[in-house]
Amino acid sequence: MDVLYFAWLRERIGVNREKIETQAATVADLIEQLAAMDEGHALAFSDRVSLRVALDQEMAGFDAPLAGVREVAFFPPMTGG
């Protein structure tokens, strides 16, 4: 599964994209797995209030299932405009 990071999540983790092998059933499960990987990941996922997720480029909740999903993106609240 492709996992993408943007803004300060990308900076804390150090890469903007990585391939992750996972059996996680939901976004929340995947977050637990990623946060346990190393210090950078732990720091990136420490503030869950400011964490947003998109599954195959559509916004989703943490309870969303990952079955069939190819691309997961994590990022802080958007600041466009």
Next chain:
Amino acid sequence: MDVLYFAWLRERIGVNREKIETQAATVADLIEQLAAMDEGHALAFSDRVSLRVALDQEMAGFDAPLAGVREVAFFPPMTGG
């Protein structure tokens, strides 16, 4: 006193400006005097709901006094923008 007319008031009266000698104390008095002048004036002042007035280029009510006023303008509701 200079009396100015705009839009369909101007068209009905046939001039855009005229000098009027008047002892009218208020706008309402002046309207009575003007409406009695001829058919064109009578027609122009027949629809008082759609009549607006400015005294020296400031909007005023029909009960406004004319003392000291040099320029009176009559016109329908504005349609700018």
Next chain:
Amino acid sequence: MRLSVQSAAFDLGAESNAFAVRAAGAGAIVTFTGLVRDNGGALRGMEIEHYPGMTERAIAAMMEQARTRFTLTDALVIHRFGTLRLAEPIMMVATAAPHRANAFAAAEFLMDYLKSRAPFWKKEIGLQGNAWVSARDEDETALGRWTPGPRS
């Protein structure tokens, strides 16, 4: 602030760019442009009459009100009079403010006032004849939202 009441056509793009340069300290610019709109193919153009002197005074007062009420860094009003052809710009308003909410509100405020409180009168030049444009009740109603007091 810049105000122009003119018969000549104006260039929306050139005016927008010049305004943006002057407004360099602002974060948000809103423009409104009104065009002569063909009402289903029956219109050839428009005649706009105005009250020279009072028009400039009235608009300048509106702009000063908008500037203080919405803490604008700059504002622009251009309004034409005379003969206008189909699809030509009639007028434009531009507002500049630190944030978007005030820039939008000020532009709407100026438009609502220009519609009903600036001494212009529009006459439609149609294929079937000419007709003065009637003031719309909703334009008068729109003004109500800017007056202080209880709101529904």
Next chain:
Amino acid sequence: MRLSVQSAAFDLGAESNAFAVRAAGAGAIVTFTGLVRDNGGALRGMEIEHYPGMTERAIAAMMEQARTRFTLTDALVIHRFGTLRLAEPIMMVATAAPHRANAFAAAEFLMDYLKSRAPFWKKEIGLQGNAWVSARDEDETALGRWTPGPRS
């Protein structure tokens, strides 16, 4: 409708004029332009990161929503990413509609959605260092006015 997510600068005036030509049947055009604003002299510029693909999808969906909800005759969104200098335009929105109320409402709707629902992230490049811009609570609140249901 035209949508462009680009790193290159754009010309507000040229885009406004091109939009006005396309919108010739409309009576009202509203534009919004966001500029890199100097926050009291401490800013050198801005870095804007985006999510290629999702950005275009999200904005196209917003534009389609705005078009049907406000019966727009046309709409335009240009949004830049990458490195921007002080006072440069960040983005612009343009809307065209028969009457002004819908053109204004649609431009505000698009801005509210772009602020909080288009995947861009701004970083301020300051003289004292860099900082990600925080989402503002009022931007999230502003979205609430467009959702159906009881309003205060």
